[in-house]
Amino acid sequence: MRRISRLRRPSGLPISTPCSPIAPLPSTHDHTTTPEVEQVPKEEAAQLAEEEIYELESPTPTQWQTYVPPPQRSYAERLDDISDATYVPALTADGLETVGGLRNWWDRPEHWLVDFIGFKPLNSVLDPAVLETSVRRAVIEAFALKQAGREDELVKAWPIAGEDELSRLLSVEINVAPDGAVSLTGDVSAVLDSLAQKSEPTMADESVVGSTSVPVPSTEEAQKYKSAWGHGWKAVSLSDPRIKFAVSLALYEFLYLLNLKTNAVLQVTKRVFQLTGQLVHDHQLSSITDIRSLLHAVQKPPKPKTLTEEIQERRQDLVQIPNVSFATKRITRGDREKAVGRFKLIEEELKKRDLPLEGHGFVRKNTEISRFKGGV
Amino acid sequence: MASKGVRCLNEAFKGLSLSSQTCREAVSHRIPSSTITRSMATEAPLPKITTSVDADSLWRPASTVPLTIFNFPSFEPQRLESWSAKHLQLPLRRDILHLAVVYEGDNTRQGTASTKTRWEVAGSHRKMRPQKGTGRARLGSRQSPMLRGGGKVFGPKPRDFGTKLPRKVYDLAWRTALSYRYRRGELIVCQDGMELPLPAEFADLVAAGALQDELQRSFKAKWVRQVLDANDWGRRSGRSTFITTSPRDNLFEALEEVPNYGRALEIDDVDVKNLLETGRLIVEREALKELIESHQSDLVARVFVTNPALPRAPESGKVLVE
Numbered sequence: 001m002r003r004i005s006r007l008r009r010p011s012g013l014p015i016s017t018p019c020s021p022i023a024p025l026p027s028t029h030d031h032t033t034t035p036e037v038e039q040v041p042k043e044e045a046a047q048l049a050e051e052e053i054y055e056l057e058s059p060t061p062t063q064w065q066t067y068v069p070p071p072q073r074s075y076a077e078r079l080d081d082i083s084d085a086t087y088v089p090a091l092t093a094d095g096l097e098t099v100g101g102l103r104n105w106w107d108r109p110e111h112w113l114v115d116f117i118g119f120k121p122l123n124s125v126l127d128p129a130v131l132e133t134s135v136r137r138a139v140i141e142a143f144a145l146k147q148a149g150r151e152d153e154l155v156k157a158w159p160i161a162g163e164d165e166l167s168r169l170l171s172v173e174i175n176v177a178p179d180g181a182v183s184l185t186g187d188v189s190a191v192l193d194s195l196a197q198k199s200e201p202t203m204a205d206e207s208v209v210g211s212t213s214v215p216v217p218s219t220e221e222a223q224k225y226k227s228a229w230g231h232g233w234k235a236v237s238l239s240d241p242r243i244k245f246a247v248s249l250a251l252y253e254f255l256y257l258l259n260l261k262t263n264a265v266l267q268v269t270k271r272v273f274q275l276t277g278q279l280v281h282d283h284q285l286s287s288i289t290d291i292r293s294l295l296h297a298v299q300k301p302p303k304p305k306t307l308t309e310e311i312q313e314r315r316q317d318l319v320q321i322p323n324v325s326f327a328t329k330r331i332t333r334g335d336r337e338k339a340v341g342r343f344k345l346i347e348e349e350l351k352k353r354d355l356p357l358e359g360h361g362f363v364r365k366n367t368e369i370s371r372f373k374g375g376v
Numbered sequence: 377m378a379s380k381g382v383r384c385l386n387e388a389f390k391g392l393s394l395s396s397q398t399c400r401e402a403v404s405h406r407i408p409s410s411t412i413t414r415s416m417a418t419e420a421p422l423p424k425i426t427t428s429v430d431a432d433s434l435w436r437p438a439s440t441v442p443l444t445i446f447n448f449p450s451f452e453p454q455r456l457e458s459w460s461a462k463h464l465q466l467p468l469r470r471d472i473l474h475l476a477v478v479y480e481g482d483n484t485r486q487g488t489a490s491t492k493t494r495w496e497v498a499g500s501h502r503k504m505r506p507q508k509g510t511g512r513a514r515l516g517s518r519q520s521p522m523l524r525g526g527g528k529v530f531g532p533k534p535r536d537f538g539t540k541l542p543r544k545v546y547d548l549a550w551r552t553a554l555s556y557r558y559r560r561g562e563l564i565v566c567q568d569g570m571e572l573p574l575p576a577e578f579a580d581l582v583a584a585g586a587l588q589d590e591l592q593r594s595f596k597a598k599w600v601r602q603v604l605d606a607n608d609w610g611r612r613s614g615r616s617t618f619i620t621t622s623p624r625d626n627l628f629e630a631l632e633e634v635p636n637y638g639r640a641l642e643i644d645d646v647d648v649k650n651l652l653e654t655g656r657l658i659v660e661r662e663a664l665k666e667l668i669e670s671h672q673s674d675l676v677a678r679v680f681v682t683n684p685a686l687p688r689a690p691e692s693g694k695v696l697v698e
Contacts (some may be wrong), residue, residue, distance in 0.1 A: 066577050067595070069586035102591055106598045114575070116602040117450035124608075157452055207586055266444075266697050270453045281561030283465075285442045285456075374636065 033196075066114040070102055119157065121214050124277030128299040129222035131212060131276055133170060135295055136229065137329050138234060139272035141170050143182055153195070154267045163215045169194065170225055174233040179374040180237050234292040239285065276348040413631070431651055441465045442696065445661055448566040449573060451607045456697040460690035463668050464563075466548070466555040473556075476549030476648040479541040491531025494519040544674035546648075551671060553651040554664075562656040565607075570620055570660040572600060572627040596626065597633035610637045614655025619646055621663045642669055667694060 001354045041230060106112050125131055145153055161169065174185035184191075216223065269280040269288075278298045280288065288294045305308035310327050313317055319326045337343040350357055359365070388653060408575050425577045497519040504515045521529045530606040532679060557563040581587050587595065603655035604610035618627060623642055643663050651657060659667075669689075676689045 064581065064586075065576065066575065067581060069581050069591070102588075102594075105591060106594055112598065116606050118447070118603070118606040119447070120451045120607060122606065266453065267455050271455065279561075282442050282444050283559050283561065284565075286438060290662065374611065 029167055067106075068111045068113070070105060084124075119274055120279075121275070121277045125216060125275075126301065127219050127222065129226050130216055131278065131299050132273040132295060133217055133225055133270070133290065135272055136174070136225075136233065137166070137169050137275065137299065138268045139233070139291060140169055140174065140184060141191060141195060141271060142267045143174070143184055143236075144172075145189050145195065147184060147188065148192055150192075156193050158271060160214050160274070165190065165194040166215050166217065174236060176232060176235050216275075234290065234295065236291045250353045268294065385480045410685060425490055426625075437461065438465070440694075442574050443558075443565055446564060447542070447604050448570045454567065454698075455695060456473065457692075458694045458696050459692040460692045463551055463559045463692050465671070466552045468550070468556050468559075469552050470547045472545060472654065473648065475541055476546055476553075477652070478645045479539055479546065480649055482537050482539040487537045489532035489536050490534050491528040492628050493529070493531070494521055494527030497525070497527045500519055523568050547671040547673045550651070553648050553666070554657075557651065564656055565661050566658060568660060568662045568676050570618070570627070570658075571624040572596075572603065572630055574599060574626055585666055593629075596630040600627075600630035603636055604634075604637050609656065609658065615653045616656050616658050617650060618639060619643060619657060619659045619663045619667075620678035621660060623680055661693075669693065 079087075125134065141158065144155065168187055168190045172188060172191060175183045175185060177183070266285075269285070272294075273279045276298070279296055280294070284297050288297060302312060311326065312328075318324065323354050333345060337346060347357060355361065437462055441461050441464050443457050443459045443464065444453045445455040445457060446452065456592065494517075499518050501517040501519065504518060507514050509518040515523075518526065520526045554563060574596065578587075578599075582592060601610065604616065605612070609616040615636070618631065618638060619642075620627070620640065621643055624640070628640045631638055638654065638658075643666055644668065670687055681688070
């Protein structure tokens with residue numbers, strides 16, 4: 001007996017409409033419609049009437065903007081309650097807008113409209129030139145705030161500016177004096193304005209900081225910028241040299257240095273994390289004293305996860321060797337047989353003997369394997 | 377009394393006189409300012425191989441390490457603190473970690489496996505058949521370990537598999553595990569009260585009774601999956617262990633729905649093995665503090681110190697930037 005799949009009866013949901021089970025859903029060997037309905041025996045109809053069909057109503061209340069719940073359930077009338085003699089119950093699901101349960105309700109895009117947005121951008125920047133522009137931008141913004149005396153804003157989350165503001169930002173020049181003093185020349189006020197803007201929170205939840213899409217220059221643009229800047233600005237010290245000289249008391253030197261230096265480091269690294277998704281880890285902070293070391297930490301490419309990746313990305317010379325072939329997965333005996341074309345014969349022979357084509361038959365796999373791979 | 381005093385004085389004067397000194401000491405008195413210490417002609421002046429070290433140029437290992445405190449779901453760095461290097465910057469000691477993990481494993485063994493010996497198997501001890509005359513093998517009672525259904529000879533009996541480990545070694549293992557995670561950038565410390573906030577509209581939906589239990593659970597599952605994926609903490613990045621001081625309903629319930637993305641533990645349930653298992657640890661600040669404070673027996677002096685201002689243990693958690 002084949003039945004159309006139904007919604008499960010709600011467990012804790014209060015039902016406002018009176019439950020009136022209806023609709024004989026006779027056994028349908030084929031999906032033909034109306035005429036047969038009259039011939040359904042009365043008893044069978046009554047028995048089937050016990051089963052309920054829940055139908056989805058199409059109009060959803062407009063009050064739910066971001067997450068759409070399933071509509072309230074409504075129930076069709078019982079067949080014997082209907083006075084209209086010409087009424088013919090449906091036998092198939094044809095014409096229903098939706099069929100099925102709540103199984104993957106939230107996975108459907110029309111029900112889940114707003115995703116979680118964190119501080120980190122969704123896609124991390126890996127290109128070294130683009131990373132350098134982001135680092136420079138962070139440095140410019142940090143020193144602009146410092147020059148303007150708005151030091152209390154340094155550790156807050158700064159808004160992400162648009163494309164045109166980005167180009168204005170990057171046109172600001174950083175001058176490093178021989179004694180290590182940093183000064184900015186250019187449109188510093190525009191930089192400060194862009195930092196003063198409040199980014200409108202995209203999340204309905206206030207506790208979640210919304211970061212919109214980050215405008216990132218393309219690789220070519222970043223290269224152009226990079227060549228225009230030169231390397232002089234990378235000497236910008238993230239520690240204050242005067243204080244470094246002043247505080248030479250050995251005991252608390254590190255603590256002082258850490259305190260004063262990380263003021264600059266934290267604000268720059270935080271901004272770099274916000275713009276590029278590259279997080280500078282805590283243990284790296286103490287070794288970052290200037291922009292060069294920061295760039296070195298940020299631009300280091302991520303470790304390849306597999307040996308295959310490593311060989312393909314970093315050891316192209318190995319792949320090029322003529323008498324060496326490179327495969328992305330382990331070559332097994334079966335693969336060798338397949339390459340020669342012998343595997344079909346082996347398969348046939350195995351089938352004849354009722355042996356498994358894969359694995360070792362009754363011998364189970366190591367049960368620990370799934371746990372090693374992160375399963376539970 | 378007087379004679380004793382005179383005798384002391386005499387002895388003191390004798391000590392000053394030349395004759396009371398040994399020959400070697402006397403030489404230095406006679407030849408006062410010279411680099412040559414012996415009077416023989418073959419002697420050469422001593423080379424100046426030692427130099428006094430400037431105290432400032434000495435290398436000193438850092439006594440504190442920086443630790444960033446993040447906002448929980450958004451992963452925004454919020455504060456920088458200095459923590460003691462004795463808490464979070466210990467050298468890796470695999471041997472100690474191994475000892476601790478084995479110790480925990482031993483002590484969590486249930487040890488209830490039990491079999492019956494022939495004296496415990498129920499039944500009559502009557503001789504099964506006569507000794508002679510049947511043409512068959514001689515047999516004693518039905519409980520004989522040789523027979524099916526008989527007793528087990530050297531079978532398991534309930535016992536305690538627990539082993540011992542010095543408290544200080546175990547505590548060192550705890551902080552070594554945390555330090556290892558710190559150095560790899562896998563220790564993420566979040567603000568106190570770490571809890572998964574759910575969207576406001578979800579709360580409205582639940583209040584309006586529009587979602588049944590099943591939908592609520594699947595909503596939480598999807599939400600926590602999104603949070604973890606957005607921060608690179610999820611399944612693709614090798615799961616995460618969340619450690620909090622007390623159970624947090626949303627976080628714990630949501631993570632139970634998606635065990636492939638991570639697990640949440642209270643501090644009482646955490647072991648050294650848990651610290652080493654998943655891709656990263658996401659710890660509430662207060663929880664980290666409690667974990668360290670309860671595992672620093674090797675750092676805390678057990679002698680009485682008169683100055684109460686002196687710290688008894690290394691200090692951690694000083695705010696540097698906020």
